[in-house]
Amino acid sequence: MRLSKLFTSTSKDAPADETAKNAQLLIRAGFIHKEMAGVYSYLPLGLKVIENIKTVVREEMNKLGGQEFLMTSLQRKELWEKTDRWDDKKVDIWFKSKLQNDTEVGLAWSHEEPITDMIREFIASYRDLPAYVYQFQNKLRNEVRAKSGIMRCREFLMKDLYSYSKTEQEHQKFYDVVTKAYLNIFDQVGLGDITYFTFASGGAFTQFSHEFQTLTDAGEDTIYLNRSKKLAVNEEVYNDDVLKQLDLKKEDLEKVKAAELGNIFSFGTTKSEQLDLYFVDEKGKKQSAVLGSYGIGISRLMGVVAEVLSDDKGLVWPENIAPAKAIIINLGAEQEVTKAADELYESLQTEGIEVLYDDRELSAGEKFADADLIGVPYRVVISNKTLKEDKFELKKRSSQDVELVDTRGIIDALR
C-alpha cells in the first residue's frame, strides 16, 4: 500500500482522554480509532494485524480438530435463565435490549449457553462425540471502567473454543492439547518468553481454571511467578494450601503484574445438565457431556503486543502479525530514484510480499519517524546515494544495523 493513498495518517498526539500506552501508540500510528471509552474501530493497518493474529490462531485450532462456525450477538433470555446467568446481579456486564414486542434479548458477552443449546441438536450418541467448535466473535461487555485501551474493552474480538467430551479423561486429554496449542500461539506472536501458564480460580465447577498471563505493568492481574518452572499462580488462589498442592515454595515466587491473554476452564457436566445436553453411551446409558471452554482475546493480544514490544519511537511488530513485512522509503527528489523505488515496490508485490511504500512528499526525518511509529519489521531506504551503487539500505526495526543490498537481497531477506 502506498502511504499517499492510505486514508489514515499518523499523528503527533493521541486523544487527551486516552491514558493507556497501547491505545495511544495505536491511535497515533493510525491502527485504531476511539469510538468511546473501551470501544475502538480497526483502521486498515489495525485490521491487518487482527486478521494476521486470527490466521495464527485459526491454524492451531484447525490442527487440534476444531471446526469454525459463527454464533450471533443477539441471544435468548431463556437460555441464560436455565443456567442462572441472566440476572444482572449474577452477571453484571450484560448489555440488554428489547424486540419490538417487548421481548428482552441479551447481547453476547459469552456464548457457552447458546452454543451448548445449538450442539444439542447434533449430539445423540457417543459416536457424535467428542466435538470441538470455535469462532472469532465480537463480545460486548458492559464494563464499569475501560481505561486500558484495547486491553479491556466494552466491545472486543475473542476466539472461543468449546469442547464436548464423552468422559472426564477424554476431556482432560484435550485440555492438555489446547494448553500446548496456546503456548504455540503465544510463541508465534512474539510473546512466548513472557507468557506463563497460570493457576487461577476454577469457579463452581473445578478447583482450578488456567490462564495464560503475559508480564506487563499495564496488566490488571497480579500473579506469583516461578520463572524456572514457567508456572504462575494468580493472586486469587494464592494461599499455603494451593502452593503445597502445586509443589511451589513462597521463596521461589516473584509477585508481578500481568495481562491475561487466554484462559481455559472445565465446566464438568453441570452446564450440559442445565441445558439438557445428553448422549447415549456404548452401553445404551444416558450420559451428560463434559464441557470445556477456551478463550483468547484477539484484540487484547494486539494491545499487549503494542504495550510490551514497543519502544520510545513506536510500535515493534513481530513478523507473523505485522501489517506488512517492510516499509520502502523513497528519499529521492530525482526521477530515477522514484523509478527504482516504484520498481522495487512492484517486484515485492509480485513476490507476494506485503509492503508499505512511503511515496509521500515529506522530509527524510518525518518518513523515518513514521516508519518507526508504524513499526513494521523491516525498513528499506532508497536515495541518490544508494542508487549510485544500485543498492538499497536495509534495516530491521528492532536493530540499529544497516546493510546495503540489491533487489535480490531484499527479496531474500523479506521472504
Added chain:
Amino acid sequence: MRLSKLFTSTSKDAPADETAKNAQLLIRAGFIHKEMAGVYSYLPLGLKVIENIKTVVREEMNKLGGQEFLMTSLQRKELWEKTDRWDDKKVDIWFKSKLQNDTEVGLAWSHEEPITDMIREFIASYRDLPAYVYQFQNKLRNEVRAKSGIMRCREFLMKDLYSYSKTEQEHQKFYDVVTKAYLNIFDQVGLGDITYFTFASGGAFTQFSHEFQTLTDAGEDTIYLNRSKKLAVNEEVYNDDVLKQLDLKKEDLEKVKAAELGNIFSFGTTKSEQLDLYFVDEKGKKQSAVLGSYGIGISRLMGVVAEVLSDDKGLVWPENIAPAKAIIINLGAEQEVTKAADELYESLQTEGIEVLYDDRELSAGEKFADADLIGVPYRVVISNKTLKEDKFELKKRSSQDVELVDTRGIIDALR
C-alpha cells in the same frame, strides 16, 4: 472434511416455525442454525459460503481502490442526533442499550454517521480526497417481522462501502464504477442473469437511489422490469413522470417480485455538513465532501442463492461460493474401495481442492440424498464397480450426465 467428523448433520425436517424455503433448506443441510426469528448462526458449511462470498466482494472492492477497515457495533447517541436519526420515530429499527452510568448507546443498524465522524480526523485538504472505505460488519435491525429466513434478518452481515469525493462529478464517476463492480459480483455468484439495476427512491438527498434486484417470488419488493434494457423501476417510484424521464414505456414493463441484494445511493453534501466534514480545496476554500453509500447484504445474498438456485432435491451452489468443490462418496464395504477413496481425498487436498468426503456407514441412497441436499458442484462416486476399471464416477450437481474418469481426470475437472 470427512462427514464422519463434521459435527453437524443433515435432517429431514426444518423447525416447524420456519416458513422460508431458503432457511428450511439451509437448516436441513446443516448450514445455519436458528437462534430466534430473524437471527441465525452459521455452522461450518454455512460459514464457508459466507467467507467465499466475502472473498468475491473483497476482490472487487480492492480493485476499485477500497480500503478495508472495521467499525464497532456500539455507537454514540450524539452522532445520530446530529443527523436526526436517533429518535425511534425517525428510525424504527434501533436496538438500544445503556452503559452502567445510564448513558444510552445504539447498536449498529448502519454506519454512515460514525464512519463520517471517524474520517473527519484524516481529511483536511483536497489532497486527502477521494477516500473509499469499506467493511464487512454485523448489522442489528429491530424488524417487527422476520419471516424470510436469512433474506431479512434482525442480525445480518453486510458489506458497506462509503465514498468521500471532492466534487459531484468525481462522485458520479465513482458511483458508475461501483455499479459495474456490483454487476460483476452478482455475475460471479451465479445471479447475474436474474439481477437487475433498478431505479428506487432517493430519499431526501437525490431523486433516485439504485438497487440491484434479483428476481424471486420470495422477494419482498415489487419492480417493473424491462428485460431487454436490463433495467427496472421499483414500485415506490413507479409513475408516469419517472417512466418518461427514464425513457421507458409501460407496455414494455413486467411487474415482478424481487429481492434487493445491493443498493447504492448518494447523500450529496448534506451528511458532511451535519457532521462537520470539510476540506480545503485547491483555491484555499472550505468545501464539504460528497458522500456515497453502497451496500451488499452478504447473508441475504446467500439466502437468495439458496432460494433461487435450489431444486426439489436441495441446494445448488455456484462454484465460486460453494462450501467445497466436490463431495466424494465411498460406496464400498470392501477395504480396497475405502483405500482408493481415501487416496483420492488426500490427492485432492494436496492439490488444494476443497472437498467433502462422505466416509460414513450409510446406504447409497442416504449418501446420494445428502450430497444433493448439501449441493456442492460435483459428486465423485467410488464403488467396487468403478474400482475395477480404476476409475471414478463424476457427476455435476446441476446435470444428470455421469462420466467415468481416472484420478487425473477428477483433478483436472475440479481444478
